[in-house]
Amino acid sequence: MRELDETDLEILRLLVSDGRRPYNEIADAVNLSPPTVSDRIDRLADLGVIRRFTVDLDRSLLADGVSVLVDLRAEPGRVGDVRAAIEEIEGVEHVFVTAEGRIVFQARLQENAIEPLLDETIDTTAVREYDVSLLVDSTWYPQPRGVEFALECDECGNSVTSEGESARLGGEIYHFCCSSCKSQFEEQYEELQEAV
Structure with missing residues (x-):
């Protein structure tokens, strides 16, 4: 099994910036042939480094509610259940879990819909408290900088x-x-x- 090298990291950087980038363009950037780039990307997927290719939507251009940041504190032992329920909510974009049992997520929801939505989707006995903040802007930078395999x-x-x-x-x-x-x-x- 070969370790991740600088070429793999550069391929990841190029894919993160544009997941639809043609293999021949990536090959030119890393001085490899397109079939070799394809093999490396397949290996990265097999290893689980690349989990999926997806689309990064600019939801501010879509009329689908308001962007909120929700910070929940789950009851001890219930973090997994609460997280699973949150991940099923339509409009949830990012979910973060902290070591102390907090679950923070960003979502685009209809105005004044957070309380009924949480009541419908999450066992409220599993949540100690929550705080909701209206988001004005957010940026995501998923670059593989300074990482090791x-x-x-x-x-x-x-x-x-x-x-x-x-x-x-x-x-x-x-x-x-x-x-x-x-x-x-x-x-x-x-x-x-x-x-x-």
Whole structure:
């Protein structure tokens, strides 16, 4: 398994700035052939570095409500449930979870609709308190600056280095720090599949 290099990071920068950029244009920028760029992008997707290609809408040009920032404090042990419910709300664009159990999200909602919306979609006993702020503007900069490739072993949680291994099981790709972890994980996976 090869580590992420400067060329991979440059490909990511180019894709973040324009996800529809043609491979031949990326290839020219990084001095590779278009098929090599395609292979690298496929590998980045297989590794989970690229999760999906999407569209970044300028919602200020669309008449679909007002932009708000909501800061919720979830009850202990209920953060996952509240987050899952928030992610299902139409108009939610960004969701952030803090270590102390706060869930902050940006959404475009109809005026005066936040309270009824939360009552309809979230178990209110799971929320201690919330605060809503009207947003005037927001900007998102998803650039891969100063990052290093850091996969965790799916078996033991250690960092996966260039000597690590990967395996595709049941359509999912898993990463391991060593062949021992890979073998152990595959054995457990097969046992669980047989039990089902």
